[in-house]
Amino acid sequence: MDISWNPWHGCHKLSAGCQNCYVYRTDAKYGKNSNEVKQTGDYNLPIKKARNGDYKIKAGAIVYTCFTSDFFVEDADLWRGDVWRMIRTRSDLTFFIITKRIDRFYVSLPPDWGTGYDNVVICCTAENQSMADFRLPIYKKLPIAHKMIICSPLLESINLMPYLDHTIEKVTVGGESGSNARICDYEWVLDIHDQCVKKRVTFWFQQTGARFRKANKIYSIERKLQHSQAKKANINFDGTK
Ligand code: SF4
Numbered sequence: 001m002d003i004s005w006n007p008w009h010g011c012h013k014l015s016a017g018c019q020n021c022y023v024y025r026t027d028a029k030y031g032k033n034s035n036e037v038k039q040t041g042d043y044n045l046p047i048k049k050a051r052n053g054d055y056k057i058k059a060g061a062i063v064y065t066c067f068t069s070d071f072f073v074e075d076a077d078l079w080r081g082d083v084w085r086m087i088r089t090r091s092d093l094t095f096f097i098i099t100k101r102i103d104r105f106y107v108s109l110p111p112d113w114g115t116g117y118d119n120v121v122i123c124c125t126a127e128n129q130s131m132a133d134f135r136l137p138i139y140k141k142l143p144i145a146h147k148m149i150i151c152s153p154l155l156e157s158i159n160l161m162p163y164l165d166h167t168i169e170k171v172t173v174g175g176e177s178g179s180n181a182r183i184c185d186y187e188w189v190l191d192i193h194d195q196c197v198k199k200r201v202t203f204w205f206q207q208t209g210a211r212f213r214k215a216n217k218i219y220s221i222e223r224k225l226q227h228s229q230a231k232k233a234n235i236n237f238d239g240t241k
Helices: 022-029 074-089 128-142 187-198 221-234
Strands: 001-005 061-066 094-099 120-124 146-151 167-172 203-209 211-212 219-220
Touching: 022 211, 120 128, 167 187, 187 203, 187 211, 203 221
Parallel strands: 001 061, 061 094, 094 120, 120 146, 146 167, 167 203
Antiparallel strands: 211 219
Protein backbone atom coordinates (compact mmCIF):
# COMPACT_ATOMS: atom_id res chain seq x y z
CA MET A 1 0.00 0.00 0.00
CA ASP A 2 1.21 3.55 -0.76
CA ILE A 3 0.89 6.30 1.83
CA SER A 4 1.74 10.02 1.69
CA TRP A 5 3.36 11.50 4.75
CA ASN A 6 4.02 15.22 4.87
CA PRO A 7 5.47 16.02 8.31
CA TRP A 8 5.91 19.63 7.21
CA HIS A 9 4.49 21.73 4.42
CA GLY A 10 5.98 24.62 2.45
CA CYS A 11 9.32 25.22 0.80
CA HIS A 12 11.56 27.83 -0.82
CA LYS A 13 12.26 27.88 -4.55
CA LEU A 14 15.84 26.94 -5.18
CA SER A 15 16.65 26.04 -8.78
CA ALA A 16 15.19 26.02 -12.29
CA GLY A 17 13.11 22.91 -11.58
CA CYS A 18 11.21 24.83 -8.87
CA GLN A 19 9.83 27.48 -11.24
CA ASN A 20 6.38 25.90 -11.55
CA CYS A 21 6.49 23.94 -8.28
CA TYR A 22 3.40 21.80 -7.73
CA VAL A 23 3.21 22.82 -4.05
CA TYR A 24 3.11 26.52 -4.97
CA ARG A 25 0.56 25.92 -7.71
CA THR A 26 -1.73 23.97 -5.41
CA ASP A 27 -1.41 26.36 -2.46
CA ALA A 28 -2.12 29.35 -4.73
CA LYS A 29 -5.58 27.94 -5.42
CA TYR A 30 -6.36 28.12 -1.69
CA GLY A 31 -4.55 31.40 -0.96
CA LYS A 32 -1.91 29.61 1.15
CA ASN A 33 1.64 30.86 1.54
CA SER A 34 3.95 28.07 0.32
CA ASN A 35 7.05 29.97 1.37
CA GLU A 36 6.22 29.43 5.03
CA VAL A 37 7.35 26.02 6.29
CA LYS A 38 5.09 24.58 9.01
CA GLN A 39 4.69 21.25 10.74
CA THR A 40 1.47 19.50 9.76
CA GLY A 41 -1.05 17.53 11.81
CA ASP A 42 0.51 14.39 10.31
CA TYR A 43 3.91 15.08 11.87
CA ASN A 44 3.83 11.83 13.89
CA LEU A 45 1.88 9.74 11.39
CA PRO A 46 4.24 6.72 11.16
CA ILE A 47 4.10 6.13 14.91
CA LYS A 48 0.40 6.90 15.39
CA LYS A 49 -1.55 3.94 16.71
CA ALA A 50 -5.16 2.85 16.37
CA ARG A 51 -7.30 2.04 19.43
CA ASN A 52 -6.31 -1.61 19.25
CA GLY A 53 -2.65 -0.63 19.65
CA ASP A 54 -1.62 -1.39 16.06
CA TYR A 55 0.17 1.22 14.02
CA LYS A 56 -2.18 3.12 11.73
CA ILE A 57 0.20 2.53 8.82
CA LYS A 58 0.43 -1.20 8.25
CA ALA A 59 3.77 -2.96 7.83
CA GLY A 60 5.03 -3.19 4.27
CA ALA A 61 3.67 0.18 3.08
CA ILE A 62 5.68 2.54 0.91
CA VAL A 63 5.60 5.98 2.52
CA TYR A 64 6.09 8.90 0.12
CA THR A 65 7.70 11.33 2.51
CA CYS A 66 7.69 15.11 2.38
CA PHE A 67 6.12 15.57 -1.05
CA THR A 68 4.74 19.03 -0.17
CA SER A 69 8.14 20.34 0.88
CA ASP A 70 11.79 19.27 0.69
CA PHE A 71 12.93 16.85 3.40
CA PHE A 72 16.19 18.79 3.80
CA VAL A 73 14.71 22.31 3.77
CA GLU A 74 16.51 24.59 6.26
CA ASP A 75 13.39 25.43 8.28
CA ALA A 76 13.00 21.78 9.29
CA ASP A 77 16.52 21.29 10.64
CA LEU A 78 15.29 21.09 14.25
CA TRP A 79 12.49 18.66 13.39
CA ARG A 80 14.38 16.28 11.13
CA GLY A 81 16.05 14.37 14.00
CA ASP A 82 12.59 13.46 15.31
CA VAL A 83 11.51 12.33 11.90
CA TRP A 84 14.61 10.18 11.45
CA ARG A 85 13.75 8.51 14.79
CA MET A 86 10.25 7.71 13.54
CA ILE A 87 11.70 6.32 10.33
CA ARG A 88 14.09 4.13 12.30
CA THR A 89 11.28 2.93 14.58
CA ARG A 90 9.23 1.90 11.55
CA SER A 91 11.85 -0.29 9.90
CA ASP A 92 8.88 -2.32 8.55
CA LEU A 93 8.00 0.54 6.16
CA THR A 94 9.89 1.89 3.14
CA PHE A 95 10.34 5.67 3.16
CA PHE A 96 10.76 7.30 -0.22
CA ILE A 97 12.31 10.80 -0.15
CA ILE A 98 13.00 13.11 -3.11
CA THR A 99 15.26 16.12 -2.63
CA LYS A 100 16.80 19.09 -4.40
CA ARG A 101 18.93 19.77 -1.29
CA ILE A 102 21.19 16.74 -1.23
CA ASP A 103 24.04 19.07 -0.23
CA ARG A 104 22.28 19.36 3.16
CA PHE A 105 22.14 15.59 3.69
CA TYR A 106 24.34 15.59 6.80
CA VAL A 107 22.32 18.25 8.65
CA SER A 108 20.49 16.44 11.50
CA LEU A 109 21.59 12.98 10.34
CA PRO A 110 21.15 10.44 13.17
CA PRO A 111 24.34 9.09 14.80
CA ASP A 112 23.46 5.47 13.98
CA TRP A 113 22.91 6.12 10.26
CA GLY A 114 26.04 4.16 9.29
CA THR A 115 25.90 3.23 5.61
CA GLY A 116 22.23 4.23 5.48
CA TYR A 117 18.97 2.83 6.85
CA ASP A 118 17.86 0.01 4.60
CA ASN A 119 14.24 1.20 4.69
CA VAL A 120 15.05 4.62 3.20
CA VAL A 121 15.31 5.49 -0.50
CA ILE A 122 16.72 8.95 -1.12
CA CYS A 123 16.26 10.27 -4.64
CA CYS A 124 18.31 13.18 -5.95
CA THR A 125 16.73 15.35 -8.64
CA ALA A 126 18.61 16.83 -11.59
CA GLU A 127 16.53 18.91 -13.97
CA ASN A 128 19.38 20.30 -16.08
CA GLN A 129 23.10 19.84 -16.59
CA SER A 130 24.23 22.42 -14.04
CA MET A 131 22.14 20.86 -11.27
CA ALA A 132 23.34 17.39 -12.27
CA ASP A 133 26.94 18.58 -12.09
CA PHE A 134 26.38 20.24 -8.72
CA ARG A 135 24.25 17.64 -6.93
CA LEU A 136 25.29 14.28 -8.33
CA PRO A 137 29.01 14.36 -7.38
CA ILE A 138 27.85 15.04 -3.80
CA TYR A 139 25.16 12.36 -4.00
CA LYS A 140 27.56 9.78 -5.37
CA LYS A 141 29.72 9.95 -2.24
CA LEU A 142 26.93 9.78 0.35
CA PRO A 143 26.18 6.74 2.51
CA ILE A 144 22.66 5.95 1.29
CA ALA A 145 21.42 2.37 0.99
CA HIS A 146 19.06 3.04 -1.93
CA LYS A 147 19.75 5.74 -4.50
CA MET A 148 17.73 6.93 -7.49
CA ILE A 149 18.18 9.90 -9.81
CA ILE A 150 15.09 11.82 -10.88
CA CYS A 151 15.35 14.05 -13.96
CA SER A 152 12.04 15.84 -13.63
CA PRO A 153 10.97 18.26 -14.84
CA LEU A 154 13.48 17.50 -17.57
CA LEU A 155 14.48 20.90 -18.98
CA GLU A 156 17.32 20.03 -21.34
CA SER A 157 19.59 17.26 -22.48
CA ILE A 158 21.70 15.98 -19.56
CA ASN A 159 24.90 13.97 -19.58
CA LEU A 160 24.56 11.60 -16.62
CA MET A 161 27.32 9.24 -17.71
CA PRO A 162 29.84 10.28 -15.01
CA TYR A 163 27.25 9.58 -12.31
CA LEU A 164 25.74 6.28 -13.40
CA ASP A 165 27.06 3.18 -11.68
CA HIS A 166 25.79 0.13 -9.80
CA THR A 167 24.88 2.25 -6.74
CA ILE A 168 22.12 3.99 -8.73
CA GLU A 169 19.07 1.72 -8.64
CA LYS A 170 17.00 3.69 -11.11
CA VAL A 171 16.82 6.83 -13.23
CA THR A 172 13.37 8.35 -13.67
CA VAL A 173 12.62 10.95 -16.33
CA GLY A 174 9.54 13.12 -16.72
CA GLY A 175 8.26 16.35 -18.22
CA GLU A 176 6.61 19.23 -16.43
CA SER A 177 2.89 19.42 -15.81
CA GLY A 178 0.63 22.45 -15.31
CA SER A 179 -0.58 25.28 -17.53
CA ASN A 180 2.85 26.98 -17.69
CA ALA A 181 4.77 23.77 -18.32
CA ARG A 182 8.05 24.05 -20.16
CA ILE A 183 8.72 21.78 -23.12
CA CYS A 184 10.15 18.32 -22.66
CA ASP A 185 11.86 17.00 -25.79
CA TYR A 186 11.73 13.29 -26.57
CA GLU A 187 15.34 13.42 -27.80
CA TRP A 188 16.48 14.38 -24.29
CA VAL A 189 14.50 11.47 -22.86
CA LEU A 190 15.95 9.02 -25.38
CA ASP A 191 19.45 10.28 -24.74
CA ILE A 192 19.15 9.53 -21.00
CA HIS A 193 17.61 6.16 -21.86
CA ASP A 194 20.64 5.33 -24.01
CA GLN A 195 23.03 6.35 -21.24
CA CYS A 196 21.21 4.07 -18.80
CA VAL A 197 21.33 1.17 -21.24
CA LYS A 198 25.08 1.66 -21.71
CA LYS A 199 25.61 1.69 -17.95
CA ARG A 200 23.04 -1.05 -17.21
CA VAL A 201 21.01 1.19 -14.92
CA THR A 202 17.21 0.83 -14.72
CA PHE A 203 15.43 3.59 -16.63
CA TRP A 204 11.81 4.69 -16.30
CA PHE A 205 10.06 7.23 -18.50
CA GLN A 206 7.42 8.26 -15.98
CA GLN A 207 5.42 10.89 -17.85
CA THR A 208 5.59 13.20 -20.84
CA GLY A 209 4.60 16.44 -19.11
CA ALA A 210 2.03 18.84 -20.54
CA ARG A 211 4.12 20.10 -23.49
CA PHE A 212 6.00 17.38 -25.25
CA ARG A 213 8.16 17.80 -28.36
CA LYS A 214 8.72 14.89 -30.67
CA ALA A 215 10.26 15.17 -34.14
CA ASN A 216 10.03 18.97 -33.88
CA LYS A 217 6.31 18.90 -33.29
CA ILE A 218 4.97 20.15 -29.94
CA TYR A 219 2.06 18.25 -28.41
CA SER A 220 -0.18 19.49 -25.59
CA ILE A 221 -0.94 16.47 -23.44
CA GLU A 222 -3.72 16.35 -20.86
CA ARG A 223 -2.70 15.49 -17.30
CA LYS A 224 -4.61 12.20 -17.33
CA LEU A 225 -2.72 11.01 -20.44
CA GLN A 226 0.81 12.03 -19.51
CA HIS A 227 1.70 8.73 -17.82
CA SER A 228 0.04 6.48 -20.38
CA GLN A 229 1.66 8.33 -23.30
CA ALA A 230 5.07 7.81 -21.71
CA LYS A 231 4.31 4.13 -21.23
CA LYS A 232 3.34 3.85 -24.89
CA ALA A 233 6.83 4.98 -25.88
CA ASN A 234 7.89 1.55 -24.56
CA ILE A 235 11.43 2.60 -23.68
CA ASN A 236 11.59 1.55 -20.02
CA PHE A 237 14.65 -0.52 -19.27
CA ASP A 238 15.09 -2.92 -16.36
CA GLY A 239 18.86 -2.60 -16.23
CA THR A 240 19.58 -6.21 -17.12
CA LYS A 241 19.18 -6.83 -20.87
S1 SF4 B 1 12.44 22.05 -3.77
FE1 SF4 B 1 10.61 20.96 -4.47
S2 SF4 B 1 8.99 21.56 -3.05
FE2 SF4 B 1 10.67 23.02 -2.81
S3 SF4 B 1 10.12 24.74 -4.16
FE3 SF4 B 1 11.45 23.35 -5.30
S4 SF4 B 1 10.08 21.97 -6.42
FE4 SF4 B 1 8.89 22.97 -4.77
